[in-house]
Amino acid sequence: MCNQLLKQDINNAIDICSNTYIQKSVYENYSQIPLRGSENCSELFKQVENSFDTTFIVTGSGDQSLETIFHGAKEIYSFDINCLAKYGSALKFAAIMTLEYEEFCDFYKKMFPMYLYNKVREGLSGDYLQFWDSLFDFSFSQDIYYSLFDAKHHSEIIDFCCSIYSKQGYYQVKDRISKVKIQYETIDLLDIKINSDNKEKFDFIYLSNIYYYLKCSPKQYSKFVLSRIFPLLKSEGEAFIHYLYGAAGDPKSILNLLFFDLKEYKKDLEVIKKLDLYLPLERHYLVNCSGYGTSLGDKDVALSLKR
Numbered sequence: 001m002c003n004q005l006l007k008q009d010i011n012n013a014i015d016i017c018s019n020t021y022i023q024k025s026v027y028e029n030y031s032q033i034p035l036r037g038s039e040n041c042s043e044l045f046k047q048v049e050n051s052f053d054t055t056f057i058v059t060g061s062g063d064q065s066l067e068t069i070f071h072g073a074k075e076i077y078s079f080d081i082n083c084l085a086k087y088g089s090a091l092k093f094a095a096i097m098t099l100e101y102e103e104f105c106d107f108y109k110k111m112f113p114m115y116l117y118n119k120v121r122e123g124l125s126g127d128y129l130q131f132w133d134s135l136f137d138f139s140f141s142q143d144i145y146y147s148l149f150d151a152k153h154h155s156e157i158i159d160f161c162c163s164i165y166s167k168q169g170y171y172q173v174k175d176r177i178s179k180v181k182i183q184y185e186t187i188d189l190l191d192i193k194i195n196s197d198n199k200e201k202f203d204f205i206y207l208s209n210i211y212y213y214l215k216c217s218p219k220q221y222s223k224f225v226l227s228r229i230f231p232l233l234k235s236e237g238e239a240f241i242h243y244l245y246g247a248a249g250d251p252k253s254i255l256n257l258l259f260f261d262l263k264e265y266k267k268d269l270e271v272i273k274k275l276d277l278y279l280p281l282e283r284h285y286l287v288n289c290s291g292y293g294t295s296l297g298d299k300d301v302a303l304s305l306k307r
C-alpha cells in the first residue's frame with residue numbers, strides 16, 4: 001500500500017506520460033523532469049575554491065547535485081518546486097550506483113530498456129522504488145522518456161556540462177555516491193525559511209537559473225537573497241544566485257546578431273547590472289556557453305555571493 005502523497009505523485013506522473021504534454025514556460029508542482037542539466041556546471045564548479053561539503057541545490061535533473069559530489073559534497077539538501085523532480089534525480093542516482101558507464105549511457109540513450117531498469121531498481125528503495133515500479137508497469141518506456149522527462153529540450157546538451165558524462169568522472173562519482181546523504185524537499189525557492197536546522201549550515205549554494213522563472217524584479221530578488229539565502233551560508237560559504245546563458249563574450253554566430261537574440265542579451269545585461277547594484281556580488285564567473293538558451297554571447301555567466 002502506498003501513502004496518499006505518493007499515490008498522487010504516481011497518478012500525476014502517469015497522466016503526464018499518457019498525454020502529449022507541452023512543457024509550459026513556468027515550472028509548477030507537476031511538470032516534466034529535465035533529463036539533463038543545461039548549465040556548464042563542470043567548468044563552473046571547477047573554478048570554485050570553497051568547499052562543497054554541505055550543499056544546498058536545486059534538484060532539476062540531478063546533474064547539478066552529481067557535479068557537487070564529483071567535487072566532494074557529503075551532505076546535500078536538494079529542493080525543487082516540481083514534486084516529480086526528486087524521482088528523476090533518485091532514478092539517476094540509482095542508475096549510477098547499479099550500472100557500468102556503458103550501461104548508464106544505454107539506459108538514457110535507448111530510452112530506459114527494461115533489462116536495465118531491472119538492474120537500476122536494485123538501487124531504489126521505499127517511495128522511489130514504488131514510484132518507478134508503478135510507472136514502468138503502467139507506461140511505455142518511450143512515453144516515460146519523451147513525456148515525463150523533458151528530453152526534447154535537454155537531451156542535446158553537450159556532454160561536457162557535467163562530469164558524469166565522461167567515463168572517468170562517472171566512476172569518480174560512482175565511488176562516492178553511496179556515502180552521500182541527500183535530503184529532497186518539494187518547495188518553492190521563495191518559501192524557503194531560515195530555522196535552526198539550516199542557518200549557517202551550507203558551504204555551497206546553487207540556485208541555477210530559477211530567477212528567470214520568478215515573477216520578481218532584481219530589487220525584490222536581491223532582498224530575498226540577502227534575507228533568506230545569505231543566512232544559510234557558513235562563514236566563507238559561496239552562493240550562486242543566478243546563471244545566465246550566453247550573457248557574455250562574442251556573438252555565437254553572425255545569425256545571432258539578427259533577430260531577437262540581441263533583445264535577450266540586453267535584458268540579461270540589465271539584470272546583471274541591477275543585481276550588481278543591489279547585492280555585494282563576489283564574482284561574475286564566465287564559462288563556455290552550454291549551448292542552451294537563445295542569448296547572443298558564447299559565454300554563460302554565473303553570479304556569486306560569498307559570506
Ligand SMILES: C[S@@+](CC[C@H](N)C(=O)[O-])C[C@H]1O[C@@H](n2cnc3c(N)ncnc32)[C@H](O)[C@@H]1O
Pocket residue numbers: 027028031034036037038039058059060061079080081082085187188189190208209210213214
Ligand atoms: C530552473 S530549471 C531550469 C534549469 C535547466 N533547464 C536544468 O535543468 O538544468 C531547474 C529546476 O528548477 C526548478 N524550479 C523552477 N522554479 C522553481 C522555484 N520557484 N522553486 C524551486 N524550484 C524551481 C524546476 O522545477 C527545475 O527542476
